[in-house]
Amino acid sequence: MSRVCVSGSAGRMGRAIVSLLKEEGVELGAALEYEGHALLGTDAGVLAGVDAIGLALTADAVAAVAASDVVIDFSAPANTMRLLDLCIKAKKGLVIGTTGLSDEQKTTILKAGASIPVLLSPNMAVGVNALFALVEQAAKMMRDGFDVEISEIHHHFKKDAPSGTAVRLKDIVRDAHATDESQIVYGREGIVGERQTGEIGVHALRGGDVVGEHTVYFFADGERIELTHRATSRIIFARGALRAAKFLSGKPPGSYNMMDVLR
Structure with a gap:
């Protein structure tokens, strides 16, 4: 079973992803949020409106990446690039749904495919x-x-x-x-x-x-x-993100997209 770190677990997309974990047969490795977030320490499952998972929101990104096979990130460009560096160092896969990335940042992400499996898509549905x-x-x-x-x-x-x-x-x-x-x-x-x-x-x-x-x-x-x-529901993006994470788990380094997942 794939273990995922959900970056931005307290956000709308993060909660939707966590709520689908059991249904999609994916295990939560870590629920990541930024330092100082008001909900740090809250059980990620309870926050997502499902049963308690036994994992609380954490701001320790290094430990969160290490505890997972694949990181799913729907956050902000600066945070995405920080997570990319951590995933490269830890040799972990990264699914990126963050929008607003610059052309330079997109190029950096694609180049990371030489070291890790990375999937960048503006929309996972x-x-x-x-x-x-x-x-x-x-x-x-x-x-x-x-x-x-x-x-x-x-x-x-x-x-x-x-x-x-x-x-x-x-x-x-x-x-x-x-x-x-x-x-x-x-x-x-x-x-x-x-x-x-x-x-x-x-x-x-x-x-x-x-x-x-x-x-x-x-x-x-x-x-x-x-x-x-x-x-009409964010569930379609969350389900697609988890499908992408399962696809990346165990994949060799490379730059992938959702069409690779859906083929």
Whole structure:
């Protein structure tokens, strides 16, 4: 049975992951939180709304990594990079769902695949990864004569915009259309003139308790295609993260993604 360290165990995603451990046949190696967190010492299972697990939230990242086969991290970029260093030193796998990472940080994570098994994905949900594949296929078929716009909606607590999933969708379309990054438009305001050929619009909406919604629009004269994924529960991301952790457990070093898990 795989043993996982859940980084950010007191957060919304962390609690969802812990709540699914028994169902997914995964053992909790450690429940990690930052130094000074008000809930340190609380049983991770109780906090997640399930039976007590016998492991309390800890801020000792070195011990938490050592006690696990794979670390699952949905936190902040700076913390993710610290955990990456610890996982490399301890030769442990790392599943990363953190968004807002810089291009430099992403490159560092991918290079870590030379030392440890690491999986980086902006979205762990099976349906969203199906959306990635469908958008890639659609974008290749609709290169000429189609305008592409991407919209995403999330709850008012989300800190980064656009979402990591929207950025990935943008990258998929950009690559398929050979679009330059300078042609990406993030929102529009004022007298912006006519829409330019090859432009890709990306728009972020925030409000309420929306878990996540992403739509890619392909517009042409006389027709429109819309590909949408709506998430109504964080459980889908938690289940995907645990599936990824089980996949990484025992894997050789390498840079993996969710498509590797789902194949």
